[in-house]
Amino acid sequence: MLVMDRTEELLRQRIKDLEKENRILHKQLQRSHTDRVQVENNYIRDGYLLQNIIQDLETSKSILEQRGIALELALHDIQAMQSKLIESEKMSALGVLVAGVAHEINNPLGFIYGNLGHVEQYINKIIELVHLYQDQYNPPLLIIQDKIETIELDFLLQDIPKVLQSMGIGVERIIEIVKSLSNFSRLDEAEYKAVDLHEGLESTLMILHNKLNGDPTRPKIEVIRDYGMLPFVECHAGKLNQVFMNILGNAIDAIVEQYNLIPDRPGKISIETKSLGENVYITISDSGGGISEALQSKLFDPFFTTKPVGKGTGLGLSISYQIIVENHRGKLSCHSIIDHGTTFTIVIPISQADALS
Amino acid sequence: MLKVTIGHSKDPDSESAISEIIEQCLEQCDSDTPDPIAGLLLAAIDFDHQLILDRIHAKFPNIALIGGTTDGEMSSKLQFSQDSLVLTLFYSDDIQIQAGLGRNLSHDPVAGAAEAVRHGKGQNTETPKLCLTVAEGIGYDSNAVVEGLKKVLGKRFPIFGGVSADQLRFQKSFQFFGREVLTDAVTLFFLYGDLQFSCGIAHGWKPIGKVATLTEVASNSVVKIDGKFATDLYDSYLQGLQPSPEYPLAIFEESGEFYLRLPVGSNRETGEIHFLTNLPVETQVQVAFATREDVLRATQDSFQIAFDRYPGRHPDVALLFSCFIRRQLLGTRTQEECQWVNKLSKQELPFVGFYTYGEIGPMEIGGKVRLHQETFITLLLGTS
Numbered sequence: 116m117l118v119m120d121r122t123e124e125l126l127r128q129r130i131k132d133l134e135k136e137n138r139i140l141h142k143q144l145q146r147s148h149t150d151r152v153q154v155e156n157n158y159i160r161d162g163y164l165l166q167n168i169i170q171d172l173e174t175s176k177s178i179l180e181q182r183g184i185a186l187e188l189a190l191h192d193i194q195a196m197q198s199k200l201i202e203s204e205k206m207s208a209l210g211v212l213v214a215g216v217a218h219e220i221n222n223p224l225g226f227i228y229g230n231l232g233h234v235e236q237y238i239n240k241i242i243e244l245v246h247l248y249q250d251q252y253n254p255p256l257l258i259i260q261d262k263i264e265t266i267e268l269d270f271l272l273q274d275i276p277k278v279l280q281s282m283g284i285g286v287e288r289i290i291e292i293v294k295s296l297s298n299f300s301r302l303d304e305a306e307y308k309a310v311d312l313h314e315g316l317e318s319t320l321m322i323l324h325n326k327l328n329g330d331p332t333r334p335k336i337e338v339i340r341d342y343g344m345l346p347f348v349e350c351h352a353g354k355l356n357q358v359f360m361n362i363l364g365n366a367i368d369a370i371v372e373q374y375n376l377i378p379d380r381p382g383k384i385s386i387e388t389k390s391l392g393e394n395v396y397i398t399i400s401d402s403g404g405g406i407s408e409a410l411q412s413k414l415f416d417p418f419f420t421t422k423p424v425g426k427g428t429g430l431g432l433s434i435s436y437q438i439i440v441e442n443h444r445g446k447l448s449c450h451s452i453i454d455h456g457t458t459f460t461i462v463i464p465i466s467q468a469d470a471l472s
Numbered sequence: 473m474l475k476v477t478i479g480h481s482k483d484p485d486s487e488s489a490i491s492e493i494i495e496q497c498l499e500q501c502d503s504d505t506p507d508p509i510a511g512l513l514l515a516a517i518d519f520d521h522q523l524i525l526d527r528i529h530a531k532f533p534n535i536a537l538i539g540g541t542t543d544g545e546m547s548s549k550l551q552f553s554q555d556s557l558v559l560t561l562f563y564s565d566d567i568q569i570q571a572g573l574g575r576n577l578s579h580d581p582v583a584g585a586a587e588a589v590r591h592g593k594g595q596n597t598e599t600p601k602l603c604l605t606v607a608e609g610i611g612y613d614s615n616a617v618v619e620g621l622k623k624v625l626g627k628r629f630p631i632f633g634g635v636s637a638d639q640l641r642f643q644k645s646f647q648f649f650g651r652e653v654l655t656d657a658v659t660l661f662f663l664y665g666d667l668q669f670s671c672g673i674a675h676g677w678k679p680i681g682k683v684a685t686l687t688e689v690a691s692n693s694v695v696k697i698d699g700k701f702a703t704d705l706y707d708s709y710l711q712g713l714q715p716s717p718e719y720p721l722a723i724f725e726e727s728g729e730f731y732l733r734l735p736v737g738s739n740r741e742t743g744e745i746h747f748l749t750n751l752p753v754e755t756q757v758q759v760a761f762a763t764r765e766d767v768l769r770a771t772q773d774s775f776q777i778a779f780d781r782y783p784g785r786h787p788d789v790a791l792l793f794s795c796f797i798r799r800q801l802l803g804t805r806t807q808e809e810c811q812w813v814n815k816l817s818k819q820e821l822p823f824v825g826f827y828t829y830g831e832i833g834p835m836e837i838g839g840k841v842r843l844h845q846e847t848f849i850t851l852l853l854g855t856s
C-alpha cells in the first residue's frame with residue numbers, strides 16, 4: 116500500500132513537471148514564430164538600406180569628383196589670370212619706366228638734333244677754309260704734305276657730309292621711336308581725350324616692328340595701310356593701343372602659324388580706317404589660317420585659347436572686348452574664313468558724349 | 473552589507489511560476505540572512521500579475537515592491553529569457569529603500585513624477601543617494617516623466633531605470649507597486665545609506681546617410697522632415713517599408729553629440745512617423761544603423777565602463793536596462809548580452825535586468841540624466 120502511494124506521488128510529480136515543460140514549449144513556439152517574422156522583415160530592410168546608402172555614397176562621390184574637376188579648372192583659370200595680372204603689372208611698370216626713359220632721352224636728343232645743323236655748318240666752313248689753304252699754299256710744306264697723305268684728306272672731306280647726313284637720319288629715327296614709346300604708354304592721358312588714332316596704330320606697329328620684320332626662319336610680314344581721313348576720336352588712348360596690340364599680336368601669331376604650315380603663302384596684314392557718320396571704323400585683316408565657325412563663338416570668352424600653355428592665356432580678346440564695348444560703347448566683331456584669314460572690325464563713336472545719349 | 477536573491481521562472485503559469493521563484497529566493501538565504509527590505513518584480517505581459525503580487529505579499533508582507541512589465545527579462549539565474557518572471561529581493565541592514573508612486577502620467581507626467589517623489593521621500597528629510605524607477609512606457613511622452621523627476625530631484629541627481637513594455641503591442645503596459653497592478657503610473661525606489669555605485673551606457677548605432685531637419689512635430693510624432701513628409705526620409709532608404717525601430721533617428725544636440733529615438737509606426741496618408749516620446753523641432757537628424765556586432769560591442773562597453781568606474785572594492789549586484797530593439801535586432805544572439813556580463817564580471821556578480829521601451833540614466837554619475845533608446849545601461853550597486 117505504502118509503495119503504491121509513493122509511486123503514485125512520483126507519477127503525479129512527473130506529470131506536473133511534464134505539464135510545465137509543455138507550457139513553456141508551447142509559449143516558446145508562439146514566440147519563435149513572431150520573432151522569425153520580425154527577423155525576416157529586418158533582413159529585407161537591411162538589404163534596402165544598404166543598397167540605398169551605397170547609392171547615396173556613389174552620388175556624393177560623383178558630385179565630389181565633378182566638384183574636384185571644376186575646382187581644378189578654376190584653379191587653372193586663377194593661375195592664368197594671376198600670370199596675366201603679373202604680366203600687365205609688369206607691363207604697366209615697364210610703361211612707366213619707358214615713358215620716364217623716353218622723357219629723359221628727349222632732352223639730350225634735342226641737343227644733338229638741334230646742334231647737328233650747326234655742326235654741319237661749322238664743318239662746311241672748315242672744309243672751305245682747308246680748300247682755301249690748299250689753293251694759296253701750293254705746293255705745301257713737306258711735313259704738311261705727309262700729314263695730308265696719312266690722314267687721307269681727300270676721302271675725309273668727301274665722306275664727312277655723308278656721315279653727318281646718316282647721323283641726322285639716325286637721330287630722327289631715335290626721335291620717332293621715343294615718340295612712339297611715350298605715345299603708346301600714354302601715361303599722361305588717364306581720361307578720355309580726343310586723339311589721332313593713326314598715331315596709336317603707328318606706335319603699336321613700331322613696337323611690333325621686330326616681330327613684323329621676320330628673321331632667318333621666316334620672311335617679313337607686309338603691312339598695308341589704307342588710312343582714311345579720321346577726325347580726332349574721343350577715347351582712352353592707352354587702352355585702345357592695348358586693343359591694337361592684342362589684335363595685331365594675334366594676327367602676327369596666326370600668320371606665323373600659317374607660314375609654318377604652308378611656307379609659300381605671303382604674310383600680310385591690312386589696316387583700313389574710315390570715318391562714317393558718328394563712328395570710326397578700324398579694320399585689321401590678316402592672311403593667317405582663320406578661325407573655324409565653332410571657335411568663333413568662343414573667341415571673346417575669357418581663357419579661351421588655342422595656343423600652347425605658357426604662350427596664350429586667352430584673355431587678350433576678352434579684355435579687348437571689354438575695352439571697346441564697355442569702356443568706349445563701341446563694337447568689336449570678327450569675320451573669318453578658314454584657311455583665308457581673319458578680319459577684326461572695331462567701331463567706336465567719335466564722341467563719347469554722343470554715344471551716351 | 474547589501475545582498476540580493478533572485479528568483480527567475482519561465483513557467484507561463486502564474487501560480488507555478490511565483491511559487492518556484494519564492495522557493496528559489498529562499499534557497500539563496502541562510503540562517504543569518506535578515507528579512508528582505510525591498511523587491512523588484514519584472515514580468516512578461518501575459519502573466520496574472522495580481523495573483524503574483526498577492527503571493528509575494530503573503531510571503532513577504534513588509535517589503536517595498538516596485539516593478540513593471542517588460543519585453544524580455546534577464547538575470548544571473550536564468551540568463552536571457554522571454555515570457556518569464558523575475559523577482560529580486562534586497563537585504564541590508566545599513567541601506568534603506570523607500571518606494572514611491574505617481575499616477576495619471578498621460579494626464580500630467582510632470583505632476584505624476586512630482587507625486588512619486590513626494591510619496592517616496594515620505595517623512596524622510598535625508599537626501600537619497602539614488603533613484604531607481606520603472607514608469608509607464610506607452611501612451612504619452614515618456615520623456616516627460618524623466619524630465620519631471622529631474623525637475624524635483626535636480627538635473628544631475630542619479631536616476632536609473634526603464635519604462636515598462638508590452639511585447640511590441642504598444643497598447644498598455646503595467647507597473648507594480650506593493651500589492652497594486654497599475655497602468656499609466658511611475659514607481660520608484662529611493663536608496664539611502666552608505667551606497668557605492670557606478671554606471672556605463674552605450675548603444676552602437678551610427679548615423680548614416682543624409683542629414684535632415686525636423687521641420688514639424690506633433691505629440692509623439694514627426695510630421696515633416698525638411699518640409700516634406702517625414703516618411704519620405706525613410707522611404708528613400710527602405711523603399712516604402714514601414715520605418716522600423718532598428719533604424720532610429722539620431723537627434724543631434726548643439727554640442728554635436730546625439731541620442732536616439734526609435735520610430736514605432738507611421739501613417740502613410742499623413743506621412744507622420746510615430747515615436748514613444750516627443751521630438752524637438754528644428755533639430756538635425758540622421759537615420760542610424762547598427763549591426764549585431766556593433767550592438768554587442770556596446771553591451772561590453774557599457775558593462776566595462778561601469779565596472780572600471782566602480783568606486784568601491786566589489787559591487788554586490790548589477791542592474792541592467794537594455795532597449796527592446798537590441799533584443800529584436802540580436803534575435804538568437806540576445807543571450808550574448810548576458811553572456812558578456814557574466815564573462816566581464818568573472819561570473820561572480822548577481823545581475824538582473826529587462827528589455828525596455830526607454831532606458832533612464834546619465835552618461836556618468838553626476839551627468840545629465842535622460843530617457844535613452846537603443847542603449848544598454850549598466851548600474852552597479854554595492855556597499856564596499
Ligand SMILES: Nc1ncnc2c1ncn2[C@@H]1O[C@H](COP(=O)(O)OP(=O)(O)OP(=O)(O)O)[C@@H](O)[C@H]1O
Pocket residue numbers: 361365366369401403404405406414419420421422426427428429430431432433457
Ligand atoms: N587673327 C586670328 N587668327 C586666328 N585665330 C585667332 C586670331 N585671333 C584670335 N584667334 C584665336 O582666338 C584665341 C583667343 O585669342 P586671345 O587673344 O583672346 O587669346 P590668346 O592670344 O590665345 O592669348 P593672350 O592674348 O591672352 O596671350 C586664340 O588662341 C586663337 O585661337
Ligand SMILES: [Mg+2]
Pocket residue numbers: 361364365427431432
Ligand atoms: Mg592674344
